[in-house]
Amino acid sequence: MGNEKVRCLIIGSGPAGYTAAIYTSRANINPVLYEGIQPGGQLTVTTEVENFPGYPEGVAGQQLMDDLRKQAMRFGADIRTGIITSVDLSAPPYKAVVDGDKVIETQTLIIATGAAAKYLGLADEQKYAGMGVSACATCDGFFYRRKVVAVVGGGDTACEEALYLSSLASKVYLIVRKDHLRASKVMQKRVSDTPNIQILFEHNAVGLYGENGVEGVNLVKRKGEADEERVSVAIDGFFLAIGHTPNSGIFKQWLDTDGTGYIKTLPGSPLTKLPGVFAAGDVADPHYRQAVTAAASGCMAAIEADHYLLGEQ
C-alpha cells in the first residue's frame, strides 16, 4: 500500500492547530490534523480562560478547545488521533510518520505542536513522579483536598495554579526564586488576597523527601548569599509551574530553532526556512504565548499554505 497523500498536514490541536484547520478547510484544502499527545493542547488543563476575546464571562479551557475542534470539523477538517513520531523535510512532498508506522506525504505542513511544562531537573522529580509531583494543578489538584501543597514559579501560570489549588488544599506555598513575582498585577493581587497562599520569596527547591510519596520539600533561602539558609517544609504535593519548552524535537534537524528550541520563523509570519512548511502557536513563539496569538498565527499559517498551494498549481 502506498503512502497517503494530502495537501495540508497540521500537527497539533491547540488554538493554533484548530484555527489552521478552520481556515484551510474553508479554503477547500482538505486538511488532515493529528491531535498529538494532548488533544486540545495546554488549554485543556487550565481552568478558566478569561482573556480570549468574545467571552465576557470567561470560558473553561476545555470548552474553548471543544468549540474550536467542532468549528474545524464543521468545515470538513479530518481530525485524527495519533502522534507524528518523525518527519522527513528534505524535499517536498514532505513526509510524516504517524505512530512510528504509517507515512503521510504532504504538500504543506503546519507545525502547531505547542510547548510542554518544564521541570527543575531534580532527581527527586523523577523519583516522586505520580507520587506527589505534578506539573498540572487542574489535572491533579483533586488529590490534594485539605492537604498542603507547594507550587514552584512566579509567573502567571504559577499564580493561576496556586489560586486553583487554594480552593482545594488547606494551604499552598508559592516557592519563588526571586524577591518578586513576574506575574501580571491582577494575578499578584489575587494571590496576595488569598489567605491560605503563603509566598516564599527567594527560595529554591533543591530536593524532596518522603517514604511512600512526597512528605516535604527541601529549600534553600537566599541561595549563594552570606545569609543562605536551608529549610524544609512539610507538603503533600509539589507542583511545577516554571514555564514551558517548545515541542520542536522532531523538527530540529530540518528547521532553525533558537537556544530554547523555539522554531524560527520570518519575523511576524509563520514562514519557516522551508517552502510550504509553517510554524504557528507556542512552538514558534517565545514571546506572546497566548491562546489568541496562537490562534492568529494558525490563521496566518493557513493563509500562507493556501497561497503556497495556489503557486504550486
Ligand code: NDP
Ligand atoms: P513565565 O516564563 O512567565 O514564568 C516562569 C516562572 O518560573 C518565573 O517566575 C521564573 O522565575 C520561574 N522559573 C523558571 N525557571 C525556574 C527555576 N529553574 N527555578 C525556579 N523558578 C523558575 O511562564 P508562565 O508559564 O507563568 O507564563 C507563560 C506566558 O503565559 C506568560 O506570558 C504569561 O503571562 C502567560 N499566561 C497567562 C495566563 C493568564 O493570563 N491567565 C495564565 C498563564 C500564563 P524568574 O521570574 O525568576 O525568571
